[in-house]
Amino acid sequence: MFEKASAFFASVVLFLAVLLFAVLLRESLPALRKFGAAFLVTGTWNPVLDQFGALPFLFGTLVSSFLALLIAVPLSVGAAIFINEFAPPWLKAPVSLLAELLAAIPSVIYGLWGIFVLVPILRDGVMKPLTKYLGWIPLFKGPVYGPSMLAAGVLLAIMIIPFILSVSREVLATVPQRQKEAVLSLGGTRWEMIRIVIGQHCLPGIFGATVLGLGRALGETMAVTMVIGNRPEIFASLFKQGYTMAAVIANEFAEAGGLQLSSLVLIGLLLMLLTLVVNFAAKGMLSKMVARASRGI
């Protein structure tokens, strides 16, 4: 029966998902048993002594992602507002298309551009001057080599902008026309109308878009590892080199064995769980917003 055959294939998909978790869990058990919860807060990563801890990578992943959000969200929301409210009709389609194309560029190409174009620009145009004049602030302390947390944050921001942008546009589009007209008819300026309307309607949706962007940033591998410097350290300066969970896996996995392999798989498991929690949170927020919009709020 056709229905049974298609159900079989569907169960294959379900099986694969379960298998994924099972396989990761099993391979990471040795590390889990040896280090336990301390894995999350240990800073050493020493293959020679078989001492492993995820802290530097957790730090790097979170910091680079939040930095990316800090840059990407205002720009994305601003561009979304531009497209929906200010752009002349002939400009809307091309700008949206360009944003979509940004999303199609492979990560490794972003990384390539990052190494040879972005990093030099940041190093000479931003990091060196800042270190010179404001280097006493821990955030801007040198030395400056180029590859850095800042570079990773900026590159990640560029990569997640298309996603936050498209969701934000949808959020903005759910605002009923009559609400906008109400503000304008009271004598409000365009900006005031935008500000009020966003404040009233769009914040949950934009927050959801942000969390969605976070989910993508957390898992980015290639571009990040090409510009972040790949040093497992924890520090305060944006200009120092760091390491993320995805990057350490990318760099060390091929030749790892034994406890190191198990630790890397454990890091992978943690990354996956982190991303899943964030993604489901985002979906929850956004579906609530869609439900409210369809009720005409």
Added chain:
Amino acid sequence: MENVFEIHDLSSWFGENQVLKKIRMDIARYSVTSVMGPSGCGKSTFIRCLNRMHDMTPGFRISGRILLDGVDIHSEKVDPVYLRRRVGMVFQQPNPFPRMSVFENVAVGLKLNGKTLSREDISERVERSLVMAALWNEVKDHLGQPGISLSGGQQQRLCIARALAVEPEVLLMDEPCSALDPMSTAKIEELIEDLSEKYTIAVVTHNMQQAARISDQVAFFLMGELIEMDKSGKIFTNPSDKRTEQYITGRFG
């Protein structure tokens, strides 16, 4: 003249909601029966029971029996797929298959019915069906065009041709003209008259004049009950039931 359909005490429910109440009806061979009544009276539900379209609807229940040529269509022996080849259906909104040409639309029932026919056979039957549906002359040079490129009235005739191609005995039509303009409606009414020589036809309609024009018998439904069924001449000039009279004179519905 024998009866094609015999319906005994047919009742049906959507979940807890009863929509048909003990319908008793006979449909004679080669007759045209109109089923009419105000909105929500159950006429569409009724007609869809006759080809078991409700099998797809979750929560739908029936009791009573529907006999086609003496055999209960819900019995174990009856394959609903085969039933639907003998009892064809035309819908309210013309619905040719969107990505098929005129030719393919008519041929699809033939191709997918498990029989292997030669290309000439299929072509011949497609032409025959289109002739019977009074569409052949208009499309014979455009058989390769998409089915949806035709006008509304033509699309509906295409759907009729499609249904006729599988050579049913009965044709069920659920308000076939309600989405069409008067000229197309007239063409289709003419078509129904011609078709009744070879097919048994049951038409759901909310248009009383149409029912008067095309049918031999008219069944009047109200709130899930069959109030009255008789020759169309009698129903419209001298109905037996007060409610029928009220409906005809426009008192409600």
Added chain:
Amino acid sequence: MTETITFRRKAVDRAMKWIFYLCAFLVVLPLFLIFFDLVIKGAKELRWSLLVDLPRPVGEPGGGIANGILGTVVITLLTVTGSVPVAIMSGIYLAEYGRGRFASAVRFAVDTLTGVPSIIMGIFAYILLVLPMKRFSAWAGAAALSMIFIPVVVRTTEDMLRTVPTTVREAALALGIARWKATLRITVRTAWPGILTGILLAMSRIIGETAPLLFTALGNQFWQSHLDQPMAAVPLQVFTYAISPYEDWHDKAWAGALVLITMVFLINIAARVLTREKR
């Protein structure tokens, strides 16, 4: 007094307008910069030999990424042929028969899988295939990519099938066509352009994926078409050349990137043209 307030509000309004313009500009700027660099820097090394030659050791002029192109084609074909039947059938199941707990579980699994970082799929394939086989292989690379490809295509297939109006399904059934035939030959056929677009877009995505291949297909210096051996792929080559310390390899990285983006965009554009044409 009213005059100044209005003036200030107007000034703010104007300033914000320019800020929004600026945001839009900053958002599209990287795209132009990247394309500009890709074309200019990539064209430098772009010769016919790049596309047909094998990589040469550092310092030797010439050489190309031909084995990578072959490898990408092979691995992609492997992934697509293995994944499309599973994905489409699952999508059909969810759209046409999918009510109840099992279907919800499958949908949840698909949603979960689409959110997993691609490098994790590499770990998955490594544990399941590389370790037991004791070598890196194209099979493992395709397996990792399949884990990315399948959930995406299941989702797009289900969505596209849901857009087919009920009336089409009813008409098919009313003709006395068996349910499974009606589903495959009519419903799926109606939704087919959308489904195909979904497949092509997923394909363009996996062509550019690097992370899942890093420790599954691994990469290769030579012509290698055996599926149970390490295989080259263009994104892997771009990565290797980019992080190397050699200037001429950097140039090759840009050229390889240009080839890669061309492949990705050609498929992307083909996918979009397809939906528009069959409307």
